[in-house]
Amino acid sequence: MLIRELTEEDYLESMKLSEYAFQYKVPESDIPARLDRLRNHKVLGIWDEDTLAAKLHIYPLSIFMRDAEWKMGGIAGVATYPEYRRNGYVNTLMIDSLKRMRNNEQIVSLLHPFDISFYRKYGWEILTETKKITIEKKDLKFLEPQPGLIRRFSKETHNEEIEKVYQQYGTQFTGMLKRDSYWWKQHVYDEDSQMAVYYNPDKEAIGYILYQVKDKKMEVQELVALDHEARIGLWNFMCQHDSMVDKVTIQLTSQDPFPYFLKQPNVKIELHPYFMARVVDAEECLRRFPFLHENESLFLHLEDSHAAWNNGSYLLNMGELKVFKEKTGGQCVHPPKKGIHLTINSLSAILFGYKRPMELFEMGYLKGSKLEIELFEKMVPILKSAFIDFF
Structure with a gap:
């Protein structure tokens, strides 16, 4: 299954797929401006010979994490023609987009979901309400x-x-x-x-x-x-x-x-x-996050089924981050079993401030001792997530 980034010669095909999938018609007079906007996107496509079967757009954007700025990949325009659905095309595009965003140092990603449960499967979680x-x-x-x-x-x-x-x-x-x-x-x-x-x-x-x-x-x-x-x-x-x-x-x-x-x-x-958010590069996000550093250390054991580079254990230790990951062909120092076990969805909800660690623990999304959860609760500052744009 070949994924190819669209060139300007392909933009009209991309627009036609959007019109079909999202059931709208671009007026003839607006077509040049629509095509011109695509120059600001990265559009990934899967082709069946000369036919664009499925596509996904990545907007190169940035968000505020309070007074800091993080590079963000905005996912939009995910579409497939009906005859190509249920062939795993969107699954392939979603996983490939995560790799490309990481390579472009877009350490988080946002999207507007047509179905929340669908994107939760890929690690995105609710960012905010409107x-x-x-x-x-x-x-x-x-x-x-x-x-x-x-x-x-x-x-x-x-x-x-x-x-x-x-x-x-x-x-x-x-x-x-x-x-x-x-x-x-x-x-x-x-x-x-x-x-x-x-x-x-x-x-x-x-x-x-x-x-x-x-x-x-x-x-x-x-x-x-x-x-x-x-x-x-x-x-x-x-x-x-x-x-x-x-x-x-x-x-x-x-x-x-x-x-x-x-x-x-x-x-x-x-x-x-409203919008959903995802941590793309967990190590970089944890290094940048403004934890309130207690005089104790805490292990986070992270699971990410679609971005393998995030799988591993992360030690938060008074302002320093140590990372333990599985290595191939070499010896790996394994972290202790103690600590908090969580998925990329839960980490995303916590780092953006949408949910608190104790809330997720009480709902069964975090696994660990009550004392460890209470420590994590102290280390995470109280944040307010928001998003008022659309793409």
Whole structure:
């Protein structure tokens, strides 16, 4: 089974497969721009003679792990024509993508799942939830006036101030995408998007909403606020639309305090799992992770059924990491049996802050003594995962 990276001559075939698999049609006028975007991807394909049978895209991106940046491979566009399904093509592409991402130093990977259980088999785990709240017109009640002001922008007038607000916000979390200006213009804004930015009295941009108003509905696609002043100022701006809309929907990170502080917090709230994440290179991730170093050591025995290089035992020892892996044709020092046994899924959930070690232990996902789990709980800082983009 031959995997080949697509060249520009193959991009039209890739687009046709996407159209068939995901049931949409690219307008003729949009085809050149669509094909041009593929230059920023690595597209892997499996061919049947001259026919592209299956494909997978890898976006070369980076994410914030709080104030650090990690290279990330974004998986997207996984598709197969029906006549080639159940032949193991996607399985082959997924495993090959892990090898290529590791070789490219993309130490973690994110994707948006069509089915969570499918990607869990390959080691990806839930990264975060998205929270959508729906507010009826009658509940658009102003809060106390704020001293700042709102200015509106569009895709054409987008500026660096907005990007700085997002970056400051993103470094509060694990998993948030590092955006450049190209990403903002190509992937964040759409034709109907508007941007309302809140400035404090010192004329500093400290929050924004990306939104649309149409058909008597205001849809807030992003709300980013660096403090509560900005959050209230942006809420009051939404309330200013009370003569124009019948309802407001807001997409939020799951940790956002909306709607607790509203006059009427009893609103419709929908919480859904969103993106998934995976550790691609466990050794590198464990070296970079900001463990809180206790005066004790702890062994992690890791199992990864699709990335063999991650299998092994890792000793966390007061700021140092020692690795024990099986060697072929040589003698290997074996670690003790004590320690925590876990899969790559559980390690991914812990390092991104989606689940705590004790939570996973109580659900049976971590194996070890209660004392070892309690120590691991102390060593892992409390983190908040989030992701508000799409690819």
